[in-house]
Amino acid sequence: xxxxxxxxxxxxxxxxxxxxxxxxxxxxxxxxxxxxxxxxxxxxxxxxxxxxxxxxxxxxxxxxxxxxxxxxxxxxxxxxxxxxxxxxxxxxxxxxxxxxxxxxxxxxxxxxxxxxxxxxxxxxxxxxxxxxxxxxxxxxxxxxxxxxxxxxxxxxxxxxxxxxxxxxxxxxxxxxxxxxxxxxxxxxxxxxxxxxxxxxx
Numbered sequence: 001x002x003x004x005x006x007x008x009x010x011x012x013x014x015x016x017x018x019x020x021x022x023x024x025x026x027x028x029x030x031x032x033x034x035x036x037x038x039x040x041x042x043x044x045x046x047x048x049x050x051x052x053x054x055x056x057x058x059x060x061x062x063x064x065x066x067x068x069x070x071x072x073x074x075x076x077x078x079x080x081x082x083x084x085x086x087x088x089x090x091x092x093x094x095x096x097x098x099x100x101x102x103x104x105x106x107x108x109x110x111x112x113x114x115x116x117x118x119x120x121x122x123x124x125x126x127x128x129x130x131x132x133x134x135x136x137x138x139x140x141x142x143x144x145x146x147x148x149x150x151x152x153x154x155x156x157x158x159x160x161x162x163x164x165x166x167x168x169x170x171x172x173x174x175x176x177x178x179x180x181x182x183x184x185x186x187x188x189x190x191x192x193x194x195x196x197x198x199x200x201x
Contacts (some may be wrong), residue, residue, distance in 0.1 A: 011077065011080050011081075014073050014076055014077055014080075015073075015077055017069070017073050018070060018073035018074050018077055021066045021069040021070040021073065022066075022070045022074075024062055024066035024070075025063065025066040025067045025070050026154055026158075028059055028062055028063040028066065029063070029147070029150055029151055029154065030151070031059065032059070032063070032147055033147060033148065033151045033190055033193070034189060034190065034193040035193070036056075036059075037144070037193070038193050038194050038196070040052075041194075042198075048127065049127055049130070052124060052127055053124050053127050053128035056120070056124055057124055057128075060117060060120055060121075060124075063112065063117075064112050064113060064117050067108070067109050067112040067113070068109070068113070070105070070109075071105060071106065071109045074102065074105060075102075078098065078102060082095050082098070092169075093167055093169035093170055094164045094167065096169075096170040097160045097161075097163070097164035097167060097170055098160065098161065098164055100156075100160045100170070100175070101156075101157045101158075101160030101161040101164070104153045104154075104156060104157040104160070105157055107149075107153065108149075108150045108153055108154070108157070111146040111147070111149065111150050112150070115142065115143065115146040116143045116146050116147055116150075119139040119140070119142055119143040120139075120143055122135075122136075122139055123136050123139055123140060123143075148190070151186045151190065152182075152183040152186050152187065153182075153183075154182075154186065155181070155182025155183055155184075155185050155186050156178050156179045156181075156182035156183065157182075158182070159178045159181075159182055160178070163178075
């Protein structure tokens with residue numbers, strides 16, 4: 001009993017850490033897409049050389065490593081709940097929702113580490129050295145598309161992860177509705193981000 005309790009307590013700590021790192025990851029994702037992108041459009045070229053390396057290198061540090069720890073801890077939790085001692089007590093429908101969220105999360109993690117960060121590293125490295133990368137515009141465009149995809153995907157991901165306990169099964173209409181609503185919400189938020197007033201009324 002004591003061993004089971006200690007293992008369950010460890011799982012609780014891992015779940016808490018998974019949520020904390022997830023908040024850090026998605027918080028920075030939303031910062032980049034809802035705040036930084038519109039801000040960069042209004043920033044003078046000379047100011048970008050001074051502001052972006054110090055600001056964005058810090059932001060990308062927390063962004064990429066919180067993504068890494070979120071995924072690692074999430075995989076540990078999935079192994080414990082759905083492949084370990086508890087798996088017989090878990091609803092198959094809930095497991096399907098979690099797996100759907102995991103799939104989106106893994107794609108988003110891949111985008112962070114293998115699409116977004118390698119390109120931003122070149123861009124910000126060039127700015128920090130005073131020699132902008134010659135392909136900066138192309139690199140930024142590719143990075144931006146991956147970041148937007150992650151923002152859109154985060155809507156259905158969050159619903160799958162947080163709403164899973166409330167569904168006994170996954171059906172095609174519900175899955176489609178969750179995906180459309182989740183993507184549509186963040187599409188609207190991104191559009192709204194460019195209309196936010198920057199003066200004090």
